[in-house]
Amino acid sequence: MVNGLEVREVVVTYPGGPTAVDGVSLDVPEGEVLALLGPSGCGKSSLLRAVAGLEPLAAGDLRWDGRSVAHLPVHRRGFGLMFQDGQLFPHRHVAGNIAYGLAGRPRAERAERVAELLDLVGLNGYGDRPVTTLSGGEQQRVALARSLAPRPRLLLLDEPLSSLDRSLREHLAGELRDIIRAAGTTAVYVTHDHDEAFTVASRIAVMSRGKVLQADTPEQLWRAPASEEVARFLGYGPVLDAVADGGALRTPVGTVAAPAGTGERAVRLALGPRALVPDDAGARLPVRGWRMRRGERELDVTLPDGQGAVVRVPGEDRAPAEVGVRLAAEHVAVVPGGGR
């Protein structure tokens, strides 16, 4: 038994539609923040909504601390919800929104809890503001405070930052992680953005076509993606054929030490965004184009097998016609499926 949430062989279907969640099993132990990461339509929202009680299970079970909650209505599961567009009550002030889930508690206790939460989400002094006067980021912080106020045993977040612009999203993702951890809340966080998942989660489940392809810590997922599909979804770029040979993995663009257990066989090697490092003594690649990004020049190069890749070089006035490269071992991952 797991202290926390157990998802067991859960199936979610829609009338006349696809099998949105196809036999998913996951554990979310107390205190963990699990991200459900996957492309649009992979079933992550359907799974979250099923955990919340907003979609019925076609099969499977959901347990909290070993007891099934699958038959309980939404409001009796003790779970908090937060959605993309916060859904604040426009006619209530900030404090009134945060206090929404505290109805029935003594007034003084409500006021104390609201003050605690305003502090937690960095909105001290905002209690009397009409929510309609807040920025998008502030509104999402109020929505988070409101869902945390009743101390839910599990917080379910569905793309909570996706209506915000990129820089605010990156900033708020870090804040959200700190707030959730400070509150000690167990959480499931749905996102299609791998940077956001890596920022927020202590474990990530990568989903595709209704199934979980891999569930691991961010470090383990990045170091050892279970398949090419997972690697590509995490942001690995080209995937190359490599030959294991005497403890080394050889590719047309360089050689890296083979991880233990690789043996003498053909494997596939996924290149991370920084896998190709400029090296005049290395393989020479033609440069197709370039752009400046965050103070670095990114060269678009063509690999010997025709795939495109990017090489980052220190700013120069002009891009070269070709560039020498080697492989940085810490930025590549061996993925199953070699010998194709």
Ligand SMILES: Nc1ncnc2c1ncn2[C@@H]1O[C@H](COP(=O)(O)OP(=O)(O)OP(=O)(O)O)[C@@H](O)[C@H]1O
């Ligand atoms: N109410 C519904 N009725 C019919 N089909 C639905 C319904 N909701 C979702 N689906 C379908 O179920 C599948 C999974 O959808 P779901 O919203 O869970 O995916 P998702 O990964 O959360 O995608 P997104 O990030 O775009 O929301 C999709 O094929 C979708 O079209």
